[in-house]
Amino acid sequence: MADVMTTPWTDGWLLRPSARSWRCPSPSTAARAFHASLPGYAVTALVDVPALAGRWAVGTVLVKNESSRLGLSAFKVLGASWAVARLVGEGAGLDVKGLRLDRLRAVAGQAPVTLVTATDGNHGRALARVGSWLGLPVEVVVPAVISRRAETAIAAEGPRVTRIAGSYDEAVGAAAELADRMPSAVLVQDTGWDGYEVVPGWIAEGYQTLLSELDDQLADRGLGGPDMIAVPVGVGSLAQAVVAYARGRSDDAWVRVLACEPDTAACVLASLSAGDPVSVATGATVMAGLNCGTPSSLAWPVLRDGLDAAVAVSDDAAITAVAALADYGVQAGASGAAALAGATACLDDPARRAELDLPNDAVVVLLNTEGPNGGA
Numbered sequence: 220m221a222d223v224m225t226t227p228w229t230d231g232w233l234l235r236p237s238a239r240s241w242r243c244p245s246p247s248t249a250a251r252a253f254h255a256s257l258p259g260y261a262v263t264a265l266v267d268v269p270a271l272a273g274r275w276a277v278g279t280v281l282v283k284n285e286s287s288r289l290g291l292s293a294f295k296v297l298g299a300s301w302a303v304a305r306l307v308g309e310g311a312g313l314d315v316k317g318l319r320l321d322r323l324r325a326v327a328g329q330a331p332v333t334l335v336t337a338t339d340g341n342h343g344r345a346l347a348r349v350g351s352w353l354g355l356p357v358e359v360v361v362p363a364v365i366s367r368r369a370e371t372a373i374a375a376e377g378p379r380v381t382r383i384a385g386s387y388d389e390a391v392g393a394a395a396e397l398a399d400r401m402p403s404a405v406l407v408q409d410t411g412w413d414g415y416e417v418v419p420g421w422i423a424e425g426y427q428t429l430l431s432e433l434d435d436q437l438a439d440r441g442l443g444g445p446d447m448i449a450v451p452v453g454v455g456s457l458a459q460a461v462v463a464y465a466r467g468r469s470d471d472a473w474v475r476v477l478a479c480e481p482d483t484a485a486c487v488l489a490s491l492s493a494g495d496p497v498s499v500a501t502g503a504t505v506m507a508g509l510n511c512g513t514p515s516s517l518a519w520p521v522l523r524d525g526l527d528a529a530v531a532v533s534d535d536a537a538i539t540a541v542a543a544l545a546d547y548g549v550q551a552g553a554s555g556a557a558a559l560a561g562a563t564a565c566l567d568d569p570a571r572r573a574e575l576d577l578p579n580d581a582v583v584v585l586l587n588t589e590g591p592n593g594g595a
Contacts, residue, residue, distance in 0.1 A: 231482065231485055231488050231492075231529070231530065231531035232528070232529075232530050232531075232564070232565070232571060233488055233491055233492060233528060233529045233530075234527070234528045234571075234574045234575070235491065235526060235527055235528065235529075238476075238524065238525050238526055238527045239473055239527065241466055241524045241525045242466050242467070243462075243463055243466045243467050243521070243525065244467055245467035245468070245469065246424065246427050246460070246463040246464060246467055247424055247427065248427050248428070248431045249315060249316055249424075250297070250301040250304075250424055250425045250427060250428050251427070251428040251431050251432075252316075252318075252319075253300070253301060253304050253318045253319060253320075254289075254297060254300065254301070254425075254428045256319040256320045256321065257289055257300060257320055257352070258289070258290065258320075258352070259289050259290045260289060262432045262435075262436070263283065263284055263285055263286075263287070263288055263429070263432065264283075264284045265281050265282070265283055265284070265433065265436040265437075265440075266281065266282040266284055266547065266548060266549050267279065267280075267281055268280045268281065268282060268547045268549075270547065271547070271583075272583075274566075274567075275562075275566040275567075275572075275583070276579060277446075277566075277577060277578075277579065277580070277581040277582075277583055278578075278579065278580035278581055278582060279442065279581075279582045279583070280583045280584075280585070281437075281445075281582065281583070281584050281585070282544070282547070282549050282559075282584075282585045282586075282587050283429065283432075283433055283584055283585070283586050283587065284549050284551075284587050285429065285555065285586070285587055285588050285589060285590075286549070286550050286551060286552075286555065286587060286589065286590030286591070286593070287590060289348075290348070291341070291344060291345055291348060292341075292552070292589055292590035292591070292592045292593045293340075293341035293344075293345070293508070293552075293555075293588060293589040293590070293593040294341075294426065294429055294457070294586075294588050294589070295341040295342045295344075295345040295409070296345035296348060296349070297425045297426050297428050297429060298342075298345075298409055298421075298422030298423065298424075298425035298426050298456065299336075299342060299345040299346040299348075299349050299407060299409070299422065299425070300345070300349045300352075300425065301421055301422065301424060301425030301428075302407050302418050302421040302422045302425060303323075303334065303346070303349045303350075303353070303355075303407060304318045304323055305318070305421045306332070306405055306407070306418070306421075307323050307326065307327050307332075307353065308322075308323060308326075310326075310330060310332075311326035311329065311330075313326070320352060323353055324352070324353055324354070327353040327354060327355060328354060330403075331354075331355055331356075331403065332355060332403050332404060332405050333355070333356045333357070333358060333401055333403060333404040333405070334346055334349070334350050334355055334356070334357045334358070334404075334405060334407050335357075335358045335359075335360075335394050335397055335398040335401065335404050335405065335406050335407065336357075336358075336359055336360070336394055336406065336407050336408055336409075337359070337360040337361070337362075337387070337390035337391040337393065337394035337408065338359055338360075338361060338365075338373070338390075339361070339362060339364070339365055339369075339387050339390075339453075339507050339508055339510055339511070340365060340369045340372075340373070340507055340508050340593065341508050341554075341589060341593055342409050343359040343361065343373050343378070343380075344369075344372055344373045344376055346359070346378075346407055347359060347373060347376030347377055347378040348376050350376075350377065350378065351376060351377050356378070356379075357376075357377065357378035357379070358378060358379050358381070358394075358397060358398075358401070358404070359373055359378045359379070359380045359381070359394075360380075360381050360382075360383060360390045360391075360393045360394040360397065361373070361380060361381070361382050361383070361390060362382075362383060362385060362386050362387045362389065362390040363382065363383065363384050363385060363386070364386070364387075364502075364503050364507070364510060365382070365507065366507065369507065370382065372592070381393075381397075386501055386512060387501065387510055387511050387512065388498065388501075388511070388512045388513050391408060391410060394406060394408065395408070395415070405418075406418065407422075409422045409454065409456050409515075410454035410456065410511070410513070410514075410515040410516075410517075410518075411515045411516045411517030411518070412515075412516045413516060416516060416517040419456060419515055419517045419518075420517055422456055423456045423457075423459050423460045423463075423517070423518070424460075426456070426457055426460035427460055427463075427464065429460075429586075430460065430461065430464040433445070433584065437582070442582055443470075443472065443582070444468060444470065444472045444474055444582075445474055445582045445583065445584040446472075446473070446474065446475060446577060446578065446581035446582050446583065447474070447475040447476075447477060447562075447575065447577060447581060447582075447583045447584070448461055448465065448474060448475070448476050448477070448583075448584045448585075448586065449477045449479055449558040449559070449561050449562040449583070449584070449585045449586065450476065450477065450478060450479065450558060450586045450588075451479050451480075451506070451508075451509055451554055451555060451557040451558050451561075451586065451588050452478040452479060452480045452487050452509060452529075452557075453480075453484075453508060453509040453510070453511040453554075454486075454511045454513065454514055454515040454518065455478070455486075455487050455514045455515050455518035455519070455522050456515050456517075456518050457586070457588065458476065458478050458487070458518065458522060458526065459515070459517065459518035459521045459522060461476050461586070462476050462521050462522060462525040462526055463521060463525075465525070466525045475527045475528065475575055475577070476525070476526055476527050476528075477527065477528045477529070477530065477561055477562065477565060477575075478522070478526055478528070478529040478530070478561075479529075479530055479532055479557040479558050479560060479561025479562070480509060480529065480530070480531050480532070480557070480561075481504045481506045481509050481510065481531065481532065481533075481534070481537075481557070482531040482532060482533050483501060483502050483504050483510075484499060484501040484502075484504060484506075484509060484510050484511055484512060485499060485529070485531040486498060486499045486511060486512050486513055486514050487514050487522055487526075487529055488529040488530070488531055490514050490519065490522075490523075491522070491523065491526070491529055496513070496514050496516065496519045498512045498513040499512050499513075500512065504534055504553075505534045505537055505538060505553040506534070506537050506553045506554045506557055507553070507554065508552070508554035508588070508589060508593060509554050509557060527575075528565065528574075528575065530561045530564050530565055532557055532560040532561050532564055533560075534553070536560040536563070536564065537553040537554075537556050537557055537560045538553065538556075539560070540553075540556035540557070540558075540559040540560040540563065541553055541556040541591075543556075543559060544556055544559055544587065549587055550590050550591050551587045551589065551590065551591065552589040552590055552591050552592070552593035554588060554589050554593060555586075555587040555588040555589040555590070555593060556587065558585040558586050558587060558588070559585050559587075562583065562585055566583075
């Protein structure tokens, strides 16, 4: 078990020049065709924020706005739906390239399974929605710090919700134990550990739809790939997807990936600093969706080798970023606004900006991963 670090990272910052040269295979984008078969699918908006481009002296700042994704207020449904599609589809012998919602509905009742997960909000609600699409029962375990509003929103999707007295990490353990005890149950967790990495891999693969859309949207604007992407980080699965996208490109462009975490739950920053995965003690934060103490074992090697920089941000910074995004016409929750808070902490600082070596015509993308009701 990883050592638990108890000191929060206040305004922490780490630059990793070696990540620039790391490469990986181009990730699969097969999930996008499946996602297009889901109710309410639409490409989420890419919002131009010229005020930030002027402030940071770059060419373009864009916000990929996941505040309304497939009828939910967060991006998480992309990963949850694709993982369940893979589980149900492979169980029925369906070709992964041909997975569509109607085909899954036709086979899901033949050998029904109970979907089990732990969540601090968005992932559990997303999995519950997927279960309702397919007529599958869902069990969701939530930690003590989750708000009653978020718990109620998850329950409204139809699953059984169990609140435990412990942390998010402890909720993950409880969900894994529950899945082991229940007949015909499968754990659909968005973090990995030794012996449990296939499903988290599918979840990260599902997030590539967001990045595939981004590529198309940039091309439509006559822009090449982004020069920097700021991504909110909990266990690191979305950051894993972003790094794979950045380091798996066929061109030689340097896409700087910046991980943005709460200063009270900066498990990726702490792990990068230590050189090995470590756990951090967590507490309450307005960035509830990022309140995770241990990085995913599947994400860790990718982040260790390919993540350019990590920054820890305070609750105050996240709240300020929520208000700023609203001024720019983007409705965000605190977890989603962490991308702006982290980018601001770096690009407002001349020394950090210089270390990132952004060109004057840089394209900076902020991933707003949730709306104001994200997690609720």
